[in-house]
Amino acid sequence: MSGSTGRWAGPSATALLRFATAGSVDDGKSTLVGRLLYDSKSVLTDQWEAVERASRHRGQDAPDLALLTDGLRAEREQGITIDVAYRYFATARRRFILADTPGHVQYTRNMVTGASTAELALVLVDARHGVVEQTRRHATIAALLRVPHLVLAVNKMDLAGYEARVFARIAEEFTAYATELGVPEVTAIPISALVGDNVVEPSANMDWYGGPTVLEHLETVPVSHDLTGCHARLPVQYVIRPRTAEHPDYRGYAGQIAAGAFRVGQEVTVLPSGATSRISGIDVLGEAVGEARAPQSVTLLLEDDIDVARGDLLVPSGDGPVARRDVEATVCHVADAPLAVGQRVLLKHTTRTVRAIVAEIRSRLVLDGIVAHPEPGQLVANDIGRVRIRTAEPLAVDAYADSRRTGSFLLIDPADGTTLAAGMAGPAFGAAVTG
Structure with missing residues (x-):
């Protein structure tokens, strides 16, 4: 966790950072992203004018920063974010690709999409509510996808009296949970996205906090795109x-x-x-x-x-995975129809697609306490589970922990081409998760 004394100085920046945002409904995630874009002067004039018009149409006195990321008309009318919205912006120090993912539990699979290529995951919580089930779900997905950096943004500190003890309690609980998942480090930042505290500029209301603002951390977090030292594939x-x-x-x-x-x-x-x-x-x-x-x-x-x-x-030669017909993996089920034992599927790994069958569903992850429910029989939409897939032909699959690209795969419905699940090969993740 970031320290609370002394202004923070980070390492040198790299050219590009891909990051994903996540949070429960009404935690203020879209407002945070809008504030980040607006205060960093990454909003074009016509975009800002469109936000002002849409805000007036909704009867709001001030521009709604959330509309900078809620790009679909249906989302604006409902007041929620229902899809992954990608935004591209830059500062003098770094370029960014942002994946703003939805907060509803039924759209957990969308976070898998947004975080699959991210080097950093930014998870929001409401300071009044603290860590909730969806917070744990988002942290679990970030750990599952081996996102290298995890940031906790404790939002709406203005509604919690800017109290340091509120922030400390939430940061401690979240960090303990992330540690159980095997996350080595969490950076926690107290913010108010609506007011702008600690988003781009340091907060005058929280002088007890001496860590980075959100933008400072995004600009300076060490990110390596050098894959040349990895096993050649x-x-x-x-x-x-x-x-x-x-x-x-x-x-x-x-x-x-x-x-x-x-x-x-x-x-x-x-x-x-x-x-x-x-x-x-x-x-x-x-x-x-x-x-x-x-x-x-x-x-x-x-x-x-x-x-x-x-x-x-x-x-x-001598530095490759063993080709096998059994793939042990953790999967996130993304289809509306369940995934069942004995189901015939297609498995797509890099450029290879083979016929396969779901041989076992060994466990389903229950986020309350990070325990594995054994032999659930099937996985439904947004479930995370441990499976064994039997393929018709041998596959050379790396462990996902060693390679996010050659250790990942998709399960596909052979009848209509629907993506059923995203898979991460290798042993279960997290100290408390077995299967």
Whole structure:
């Protein structure tokens, strides 16, 4: 948790931060995002004029900052946020991609979408209500998706008398819960989004707090986009065979490097087949290079004419996951129809899609106390559970804790293509969660 004495100075900023916001209904999340955009001067004149008109139409005397993120007409009319709204803005120190996710429990699956690529999750609570079930749910999803940084914004401090003990109690409870989930650190910030306290400018009403404002933390939190030190992975997207007189024998394997680096002369293994060869060439944008790194899109050429197809995974020899037909994973069920034991599905992992069956649903996560309810039989919308998926063909899947890209997958309804669940392969997360 952030300290409460002395102004805060953070590490140097990086170019881009992807972050997601979440909170219960009426916690003031959209107002916070609107305040962040407005006070950081990231709102265009026509956008602000539209907010003023919409606010007057709703009978409000002052512009409603929440309307800067509630982009759909239906949302404005209902006064709630019902979908993930993406916003792009920048300050002098950093560029941002913001995913503003809905607060209702029935839209928990939308937070999975918003947080899946985030490096930071900002969870709001109302200072008058403290940590509630939806707060725990959002913290659980952030931990499940291995979001590197978690921020607790205790909002509406103006309605709690700006009292330090109120903030301290909520921050302590939330941090204890996050620790049970395996989250290493929580940054807690007391704010009033409506008034603007500690959002962009430090609050004159909370001199007992010496940590960063929300924007200060967003601008300076250390975020690394360098995937080159990870285990090298290239999911094959296309096999390129131009069959031209100029290149009669050209056969290249194209895709985006998911992690790590590949170099000419390196021995690689094709998964799941296990065939091996050496890289004889690397093409990037039509030019030959000696080495390529994530997240470049490349074409690899191999010394040997071996069987490589779309959906195969190229890895350094001796440094790849074992191809198996059983995938142990945690899933968040996102479809309206239940997911049941014995159900036939399609499993999409990187560029490979295979037939599969839900062999077991071992547990369903109950957020009150972070316990696993054993053998629930099925998962319904917004449930988080532990499953075992049996695939028709072997899959080379990393643990999600090692790679968010090659450790994740989707379960799809083979009948109509509906996404059923988002999966994270590997052992259960959190010290208290088993399954």
